[in-house]
Amino acid sequence: MDISSKPRQVHPPLIDIRDRGGPAQPMLRVRKLFKHFDLKKSFIESLAGGGQVVRAVDGVDFDVFKGETLGVVGESGCGKSTTARLLMHLIEPSGGEIIFDGETVGTPGLSLREYRRQVQLVFQDSYSSLNPRLTIEDSVAFGPQVHGVSRREAIGRARDLLARVGLEPRRFAERYPHELSGGQRQRVNIARALALEPRLVILDEAVSALDKSVEAQVLNLLMDLKDAFGLTYIFISHDLHVVRYISDRVMVMYLGKVAETGPAEDLFERPLHPYTGALLSSMPSMDPDQRTQEAPLTGDPPNPINPPSGCRFHTRCPMAEPVCAEQTPTLASVRGQRKVACLIHEIGSGHSQADAAIYAA
Amino acid sequence: MFLYLLRRVIYTLPIMLGVAFLCFLLVHISPGDPLVSILPPDASIELQRQLMTLYGFDRSYFEQFVSWIWRALQGDLGTSIATGRPVADEVFRAVGNTLMLAGVATLIGFFFGSLFGFVAGYFRDSWVDRAASALSVLGVSVPHYWLGMVLVIIFSSWLMILPATGAGPGGSGAWVWDWAHVQYLILPAVTMSVIPMGIIARTVRALVADILAQEFVVGLKAKGMTDVGIFLHVVKNAAPTALAVMGLQLGYLLGGSILIETVFSWPGTGFLLNSAIFQRDLPLLQGTILVLAMFFVLLNLLVDVLQTTLDPRIQRS
Amino acid sequence: MSATTLSFDAKAQKAAADAVEAAFERSTGFWSGVLRKLARDPVALVSAGVILLLILMAIFAPWIVPSDPYKTSMINRLKPIGTEHFPLGTDELGRDMLSRLMVGARLSLFMGITPVLIAFLIGSAIGILAGFAGGWLNTIIMRSIDVLYAFPSVLLAIALSGALGAGIGNALLSLTIVFIPPIARVAESVTTQVRGRDFVEAARASGAGGFTIVRVHVLGNVLGPIFVYATSLIAVSMILASGLSFLGLGVRPPEPEWGLMLNTLRTAIYSQPWIAALPGVMIFITSISFNLLSDSLRSAMDVKN
Numbered sequence: 001m002d003i004s005s006k007p008r009q010v011h012p013p014l015i016d017i018r019d020r021g022g023p024a025q026p027m028l029r030v031r032k033l034f035k036h037f038d039l040k041k042s043f044i045e046s047l048a049g050g051g052q053v054v055r056a057v058d059g060v061d062f063d064v065f066k067g068e069t070l071g072v073v074g075e076s077g078c079g080k081s082t083t084a085r086l087l088m089h090l091i092e093p094s095g096g097e098i099i100f101d102g103e104t105v106g107t108p109g110l111s112l113r114e115y116r117r118q119v120q121l122v123f124q125d126s127y128s129s130l131n132p133r134l135t136i137e138d139s140v141a142f143g144p145q146v147h148g149v150s151r152r153e154a155i156g157r158a159r160d161l162l163a164r165v166g167l168e169p170r171r172f173a174e175r176y177p178h179e180l181s182g183g184q185r186q187r188v189n190i191a192r193a194l195a196l197e198p199r200l201v202i203l204d205e206a207v208s209a210l211d212k213s214v215e216a217q218v219l220n221l222l223m224d225l226k227d228a229f230g231l232t233y234i235f236i237s238h239d240l241h242v243v244r245y246i247s248d249r250v251m252v253m254y255l256g257k258v259a260e261t262g263p264a265e266d267l268f269e270r271p272l273h274p275y276t277g278a279l280l281s282s283m284p285s286m287d288p289d290q291r292t293q294e295a296p297l298t299g300d301p302p303n304p305i306n307p308p309s310g311c312r313f314h315t316r317c318p319m320a321e322p323v324c325a326e327q328t329p330t331l332a333s334v335r336g337q338r339k340v341a342c343l344i345h346e347i348g349s350g351h352s353q354a355d356a357a358i359y360a361a
Numbered sequence: 362m363f364l365y366l367l368r369r370v371i372y373t374l375p376i377m378l379g380v381a382f383l384c385f386l387l388v389h390i391s392p393g394d395p396l397v398s399i400l401p402p403d404a405s406i407e408l409q410r411q412l413m414t415l416y417g418f419d420r421s422y423f424e425q426f427v428s429w430i431w432r433a434l435q436g437d438l439g440t441s442i443a444t445g446r447p448v449a450d451e452v453f454r455a456v457g458n459t460l461m462l463a464g465v466a467t468l469i470g471f472f473f474g475s476l477f478g479f480v481a482g483y484f485r486d487s488w489v490d491r492a493a494s495a496l497s498v499l500g501v502s503v504p505h506y507w508l509g510m511v512l513v514i515i516f517s518s519w520l521m522i523l524p525a526t527g528a529g530p531g532g533s534g535a536w537v538w539d540w541a542h543v544q545y546l547i548l549p550a551v552t553m554s555v556i557p558m559g560i561i562a563r564t565v566r567a568l569v570a571d572i573l574a575q576e577f578v579v580g581l582k583a584k585g586m587t588d589v590g591i592f593l594h595v596v597k598n599a600a601p602t603a604l605a606v607m608g609l610q611l612g613y614l615l616g617g618s619i620l621i622e623t624v625f626s627w628p629g630t631g632f633l634l635n636s637a638i639f640q641r642d643l644p645l646l647q648g649t650i651l652v653l654a655m656f657f658v659l660l661n662l663l664v665d666v667l668q669t670t671l672d673p674r675i676q677r678s
Numbered sequence: 679m680s681a682t683t684l685s686f687d688a689k690a691q692k693a694a695a696d697a698v699e700a701a702f703e704r705s706t707g708f709w710s711g712v713l714r715k716l717a718r719d720p721v722a723l724v725s726a727g728v729i730l731l732l733i734l735m736a737i738f739a740p741w742i743v744p745s746d747p748y749k750t751s752m753i754n755r756l757k758p759i760g761t762e763h764f765p766l767g768t769d770e771l772g773r774d775m776l777s778r779l780m781v782g783a784r785l786s787l788f789m790g791i792t793p794v795l796i797a798f799l800i801g802s803a804i805g806i807l808a809g810f811a812g813g814w815l816n817t818i819i820m821r822s823i824d825v826l827y828a829f830p831s832v833l834l835a836i837a838l839s840g841a842l843g844a845g846i847g848n849a850l851l852s853l854t855i856v857f858i859p860p861i862a863r864v865a866e867s868v869t870t871q872v873r874g875r876d877f878v879e880a881a882r883a884s885g886a887g888g889f890t891i892v893r894v895h896v897l898g899n900v901l902g903p904i905f906v907y908a909t910s911l912i913a914v915s916m917i918l919a920s921g922l923s924f925l926g927l928g929v930r931p932p933e934p935e936w937g938l939m940l941n942t943l944r945t946a947i948y949s950q951p952w953i954a955a956l957p958g959v960m961i962f963i964t965s966i967s968f969n970l971l972s973d974s975l976r977s978a979m980d981v982k983n
Contacts, residue, residue: 090879131898133899143885376824
């Protein structure tokens with residue numbers, strides 16, 4: 001194994017006393033998580049017939065292992081950001097289970113307040129996510145104060161963290177958000193998320209709004225912080241290059257469901273789900289020899305109000321057969337750590353290419 | 362669109378119920394026994410009881426409310442304590458006079474308000490605009506009851522060309538549209554028209570300026586359309602909102618006429634309210650306010666519905 | 679009821695919402711910028727100066743009046759403007775007009791401004807609660823507010839104080855109730871706007887309770903715009919308060935108050951018309967100054983300029 005290809009330090013520097021289940025216990029297990037939004041309807045419309053629901057997240061299963069970075073990709077509207085907010089309980093899940101380090105979140109089990117101390121979220125919009133009326137040190141110090149840390153101590157911690165994310169406290173601590181650039185504000189948001197000493201940080205398109213050069217700096221900062229604080233990341237982005245760069249494993253979502261998961265390199269090299277293949281082929285390549293071979297994705301994703309029957313991708317899938325509209329594929333292990341939800345990779349599914357694909361694998 | 366209208370109508374029902382409830386409460390927030398004003402000081406307990414039962418004050422609030430609403434729906438608003446006549450008769454006689462006054466005032470206000478507003482918006486930032494804007498600030502700032510007094514001073518006391526008070530020569534005869542009667546209408550209507558004039562002028566100015574700044578107007582000019590053509594376009598686009606504002610202002614004037622009617626002794630609802638308040642005639646007060654408030658709610662509904670039908674952009678599903 | 683918002687000047691309500699938006703863009707710089715623009719606006723300076731003078735006059739009136747504003751005199755009734763000792767003449771009971779107008783500023787300003795201030799406190803609390811809570815609580819609160827909104831403001835004020843009976847306290851109560859709905863509506867809409875911001879979500883994600891979030895993250899962002907909207911109601915309130923006294927529903931004689939003075943002097947419009955009109959001039963000057971100041975404030979807050 002080529003050691004130089006993995007420059008990052010994989011082990012946290014200290015053993016975390018909050019680590020209950022040990023390294024083998026996943027940090028987060030998500031089971032059958034779903035969220036259906038009722039469309040607003042008036043009294044009269046409800047007389048006319050049942051209301052419609054948006055199936056934003058529709059039964060999602062995945063694990064996040066300790067110390068890893070799980071990348072989550074998909075087109076806009078696939079349920080990535082809803083998943084992030086569900087994980088933080090910022091919106092109430094319609095059903096499903098979230099298990100954090102072996103404990104179920106919610107009563108009885110891990111209290112929401114304790115859970116939120118260990119899991120934090122960084123938002124995409126650096127502007128909207130900072131209170132314009134608070135200095136940045138007050139914004140960072142807010143979380144610890146909520147959890148009973150004295151103001152003096154919280155401000156001290158905030159200044160340390162600002163220094164840690166590359167904002168000299170003496171210059172920046174008492175500034176207001178509008179006096180900072182987008183990249184600086186996003187550093188503040190990262191410091192704010194870290195102020196509660198979380199173990200898992202969810203980064204929801206955290207670098208997507210930044211300029212490319214700033215984006216690279218913030219990505220490097222994120223990787224440094226991960227090693228220094230022994231963090232686990234869920235990294236949500238629509239930018240495949242960035243996800244490939246930062247992730248250990250990747251999860252591909254389509255219309256509120258998981259299409260495929262697997263180790264980053266393997267998944268990008270050998271996509272199993274036709275949707276992943278299509279996504280990757282739409283990715284501009286640096287190498288002129290590696291021209292796009294597969295048909296790129298056309299059109300918009302279908303409406304999540306009335307998602308297609310069977311496999312949700314069958315309306316846009318180049319390999320779709322009649323069976324795909326009838327039978328819903330299940331997310332199942334294929335080989336190694338790869339899991340895919342596609343009838344081509346299900347034995348006896350009835351898809352003409354099914355057996356050939358499985359033998360080839 | 363049909364669904365929107367239906368929803369809009371259904372939405373009005375709880376508002377109307379709430380308005381009725383507030384009117385019902387008026388009698389009960391008022392201190393003291395409402396019968397005191399008509400009872401002789403030495404009235405026997407027997408007589409007091411009789412009157413309590415007659416006016417329904419001896420039953421529970423809920424019962425009183427339900428039966429009050431039920432009777433109101435049939436056009437029975439109770440009996441005036443002061444005159445002993447049905448409240449509904451008194452109110453509807455007065456509503457006619459107020460409606461006439463408010464209607465004429467709205468028309469005057471709308472005409473001059475639109476004119477000023479249009480000119481100001483068309484020649485934005487010119488001296489015409491500034492003058493019209495100043496006039497509209499004056500219009501919304503002036504205490505109109507005082508303006509009424511000043512107009513009486515000028516036209517009745519000083520120039521002696523218009524009558525100061527009343528609604529026609531020789532007391533309360535029937536209204537006729539001749540000069541002998543109309544001259545009584547001029548001062549109160551002009552005074553009242555100042556209220557909507559300022560607001561309509563502001564609205565129209567903003568509308569016209571907005572429309573002129575839009576790209577389609579630039580496009581029309583580029584296509585070589587004449588000023589008259591552009592003028593017609595602007596009018597067509599500004600009309601729904603301007604009409605909506607006018608409708609609402611009519612509602613405000615109906616409810617807000619009391620001060621002006623008092624200054625000019627105009628025999629409308631305001632005048633009726635005034636006497637109801639000072640004679641502590643609570644059924645009359647309640648009935649008048651109920652009718653005026655319901656008028657306002659229905660007018661609101663009507664304006665919304667008209668605006669929806671007039672403006673093709675409003676596609677509320 | 680979309681169209682009803684036009685009642686208390688929809689432009690002012692929209693300005694409040696825009697101010698929240700603008701304040702997000704520029705934060706603390708926003709309000710200092712507004713002040714700088716106001717300082718360069720001659721109309722704003724003059725109207726602010728007039729208001730300041732009126733307030734000073736109201737405060738110091740008892741010590742600077744030339745004569746006793748309560749002292750009646752049958753021989754000095756309705757002296758014209760310019761009479762010796764009575765520069766603005768005398769009223770129908772022979773009291774000095776100048777002194778009464780000066781002392782009258784106290785009750786007139788008090789009756790005009792107090793309802794808006796109390797309504798600002800109550801209306802903000804109601805609106806912020808509704809806006810922050812959302813859901814069914816919002817629906818219940820805002821629908822109840824709609825019922826009050828279904829009355830024209832003058833009618834509501836007169837209905838309430840007519841039922842409650844004459845008196846300063848009842849007039850203040852009625853006017854306060856009249857101004858709560860428009861302020862609560864503005865408070866609700868700016869709070870809903872702020873609630874949708876990610877920093878409120880971030881505060882929830884850090885485990886903070888609703889009360890803490892409102893105190894730390896919501897109040898600072900909404901109170902400014904709501905207050906600015908409330909100031910635009912003072913002119914209306916001045917006219918309504920004096921109107922109630924004019925009808926005999928507010929201040930009672932012999933207290934000097936401009937609306938009441940206008941009422942008692944109505945008998946004199948044929949003999950001393952200019953004296954009879956004087957109290958109205960004071961009401962007019964006050965309300966126009968407040969209107970001009972709030973207009974200037976609004977255009978200073980307008981980011982597009």
